[in-house]
Amino acid sequence: MTEAPAKIAIRGLHKSFGSKHVLRGVDLDVPAGSSVVVIGGSGTGKSVLLKCILGILQADAGSIRVDGSEVVGASGSDLEGIRHKFGMLFQGGALFDSLPVWENVSFGVRARQKIGRDEARRIAVENLEKVGLATDVADLMPAELSGGMQKRVGLARAVALQPEILFFDEPTTGLDPIMADVINNLIRSLTRAMGATALSITHDMASVRKIADYVAMLYEGRVIWYGRVEDLDRSGNDFVDQFIHGRAEGPITVGTR
Amino acid sequence: MNPLRRIGAGLLDLCQQIGSIATFALISIGRGLAGPWYPAQILRQMIDIGYYSLPVVGLTAIFTGMVLALQSYTGFARFEAESAVATIVVVSLTRELGPVLAGLMVAGRVGAAMAAELGTMRVTEQIDALTTLSTDPHRYLIFPRLLGGTLMLPLLVLVADIIGVFGGFVVGTTKLGFSPYTYIDQTLQYLETQDVVVGLVKAAVFGFIVTLMGCWNGYQSRGGAQGVGAATTRAVVTASIMILVFDYILTEIFFSR
Numbered sequence: 001m002t003e004a005p006a007k008i009a010i011r012g013l014h015k016s017f018g019s020k021h022v023l024r025g026v027d028l029d030v031p032a033g034s035s036v037v038v039i040g041g042s043g044t045g046k047s048v049l050l051k052c053i054l055g056i057l058q059a060d061a062g063s064i065r066v067d068g069s070e071v072v073g074a075s076g077s078d079l080e081g082i083r084h085k086f087g088m089l090f091q092g093g094a095l096f097d098s099l100p101v102w103e104n105v106s107f108g109v110r111a112r113q114k115i116g117r118d119e120a121r122r123i124a125v126e127n128l129e130k131v132g133l134a135t136d137v138a139d140l141m142p143a144e145l146s147g148g149m150q151k152r153v154g155l156a157r158a159v160a161l162q163p164e165i166l167f168f169d170e171p172t173t174g175l176d177p178i179m180a181d182v183i184n185n186l187i188r189s190l191t192r193a194m195g196a197t198a199l200s201i202t203h204d205m206a207s208v209r210k211i212a213d214y215v216a217m218l219y220e221g222r223v224i225w226y227g228r229v230e231d232l233d234r235s236g237n238d239f240v241d242q243f244i245h246g247r248a249e250g251p252i253t254v255g256t257r
Numbered sequence: 258m259n260p261l262r263r264i265g266a267g268l269l270d271l272c273q274q275i276g277s278i279a280t281f282a283l284i285s286i287g288r289g290l291a292g293p294w295y296p297a298q299i300l301r302q303m304i305d306i307g308y309y310s311l312p313v314v315g316l317t318a319i320f321t322g323m324v325l326a327l328q329s330y331t332g333f334a335r336f337e338a339e340s341a342v343a344t345i346v347v348v349s350l351t352r353e354l355g356p357v358l359a360g361l362m363v364a365g366r367v368g369a370a371m372a373a374e375l376g377t378m379r380v381t382e383q384i385d386a387l388t389t390l391s392t393d394p395h396r397y398l399i400f401p402r403l404l405g406g407t408l409m410l411p412l413l414v415l416v417a418d419i420i421g422v423f424g425g426f427v428v429g430t431t432k433l434g435f436s437p438y439t440y441i442d443q444t445l446q447y448l449e450t451q452d453v454v455v456g457l458v459k460a461a462v463f464g465f466i467v468t469l470m471g472c473w474n475g476y477q478s479r480g481g482a483q484g485v486g487a488a489t490t491r492a493v494v495t496a497s498i499m500i501l502v503f504d505y506i507l508t509e510i511f512f513s514r
Contacts, residue, residue, distance in 0.1 A: 051385065054385075054388070054389060056385050056388055056389075080391070083388070083389065083391065084391065086389060087389065088386070088389045090382045090385065090386055091382065092381055092382065094381055094382040094383050094385065094386040095383075095386075096378075096383055096386070096387075097383075107390050107392070108389075108390035108391055108392075111390055111391040111392045112391050157390070158389075161390070161391075
């Protein structure tokens, strides 16, 4: 399917919640060093997919291999070892609201190694600079930040651990178009600079065109189209066409859930 | 639906809940004891649960002691056994009312706050974020709370016992015509170590119940503000009911001794 070896290889992934069958056999390869964006409507299981890869949710069936190590069924230190490779930017930022910004950013680093407060603060400021935030932001509480700044702090927290793989859960949702572009540019430049593999989920097409190398479309719990972002406009797939042009009419029907 | 079937479904649901609460508690304790420990978190919880509950528990205790003195005087005067008032006050407080009332007050104050805090952390994905930052939520969030509750409630109850006896003393000496010396003498004369110990054991169990219900309901909450609200209510209601049930069970266990 692709040239580079797969950093993450997903085969036949299933996940249900009660009678709701969310993922129905997802197959997806994320080539090392590239950026894959999963698109799909709300409620198609995009977030569930990310959480299964992280092992936060336990998949019902199928296989997820990260650098060849199986995530499904892994536990304890094996899972912990795999998780060390990941950094994630959550949809709402998911900053710890009881801690100031700098402690948020250095949280993961301090969890993995014993370092002093001064050193932790230095690392935090350094990473805040990478996302274009000034030093004085470090002492603010998350509640004092705007949505765009929270996203940037979340991004700084995700990259502070120098992960091999970065996940972005709807990175531009809830931001104005200019701030969204700022975040997209940061995602692009940071992942390139780190040589990281990126997996994002979004339904913002501007974001897709900016950050994706490859695009996968998730529909009814399966990947129905996968290809280079350049081929997105000539996919020849009616579902993809309807989605990227945002048309209400087409093969995808929006049921009343 | 068949009424028998409905009863069965309810019962199965209850068993499942009990099982999942027990698993949750065992996982948190097991992983918490295995370390790494978070002393700062444990200290914060101990201060939150113990120190900040002092005013409300103290007020409850002093009025309970005062009412007990008045009421038991009314009752015992009919048998011309007024001299038993001091003993009744101290025994009822240490064995029964101290732990139960402190447990109920702490359930309202601490259990509700825990469910709301953890519930909010859950719905804003802060708990998932912890996992991605190499921090086990059971070790970092749950274990310090369970430990704090189990350690601090006995100390709170010890203080409540003393304040409650003082309440009885004030009423006894100012309204019921006891001399301060007789009242204190009668308080200590028939009091056994056993009475206090039973109360403290109860307190430790209630502390565990309150924090476990707060943590579990918060941790499991789903669906935004409404879900967090429901979790908070459930935490207080289930903790209160369980305190009363376990109060009977523990009393019966200690009854013969």
